[in-house]
Amino acid sequence: MDPGDTPGAPARDHGVPARDHGAPGRERWLDAAAGPIVRPYAVTRGRTRPSGEPLDIVTILVATGRRPAEPGRLARPQRRMLALCRRPYALADLASDLDLPFGVIRVLAGDLLDSGLLDVQRWSAPAAVPSPGADAAAPPPATVPPHLDQNLLRRVLDELRAL
Amino acid sequence: MSSARSNSPEAPEAPADERLDGPRVALKILVAGGFGVGKTTLVGAVSEIRPLRTEEALTDVGSAVDDLDGVAAKTTTTVAMDFGRITLRDGVAVYLFGTPGQERFWFMWNELSRGALGAVVLADTRRLMASFASIDYFERKGTPFVVAVNCFEDADRYEPPEIRTALDIDPHVPVLLCDARRTGSAKEVLVSLVEHALRLAGGSGRRG
């Protein structure tokens, strides 16, 4: 799970005192993460913002299955992202699994969205089971974002309790 | 026993095979609080913790260097987060983000709190002040939050009402004691947060 130590990364920023933490490996990683910081942006060719609306850290992406016009022009991490996104994959999971900063993953994902290779998986609350005599002309349910979807929150609650 | 045969007019959208795996919907929970208050411990108690870092261009630095032949030399700051995922049934995934509490990390909080289910503010009775900033922040953003007071052995014990008063927390905001090292206790904190978010989602006054 631990991607390994980043050699020579200066421990700074966090100012975490040498407290006796239960998980030395983790803490070491956290400190090391403050290390070399410029290089990843070479990958994004210097842009720090995707075009279009910024993608949320838990946006779920799915490959469209379309073939890239010029595969050679994709950055290596983008090819990996496309491979992983054959199944739905959240941005945060991509960043963690590919060991790249979230900001970098977000820019790369933005490009793949723009070129139609990835799609955002939209959440729409499952429609309530229509009652037998339901009028087909009934107004469509308003779309509710997941964090405000009471049915979804209730499911989460039940399952958390049962864990 | 009613027939389970589905002759309902519209079967749920048949997903492509590969879509059966992976999350279908993601919810965010923030875990905030001062240094050493138990953020990492809490995230680790309820999920498998994984490395995740982010970095932000320091755009307010006077002379942002522009593209140099496509290779950027920008000043960035890197932050490591505690990152965990709880995978529930039917593709529902709850993502946990433990974030440093200092103001200079608030650029991340802005990112994380948008559309978040809610936040857990961890507090340590020996340093209650350290949780003021987090509480203010989530109050301002309208993010549902609960205050979980970590019970460290060498700390005096206070009851939630005293802590509520000391921190000047709204009566409707849950305040509970916890031991972030214990899965059951950490889970209770999350349950209390989801209950709270559900109450707010049911009532009015929650932002979109």
Ligand SMILES: Nc1nc2c(ncn2[C@@H]2O[C@H](COP(=O)(O)OP(=O)(O)OP(=O)(O)O)[C@@H](O)[C@H]2O)c(=O)[nH]1
């Ligand atoms: N007694 C007790 N100790 C705890 C509890 N939660 C955390 N600890 C201990 O407190 C120390 C700090 O916990 P962390 O989880 O690393 O705290 P943190 O908020 O992630 O710290 P930083 O990332 O450095 O800001 C560790 O040694 C934990 O074992 C608790 O509920 N009770």
Ligand SMILES: [Mg+2]
């Ligand atoms: Mg920590």
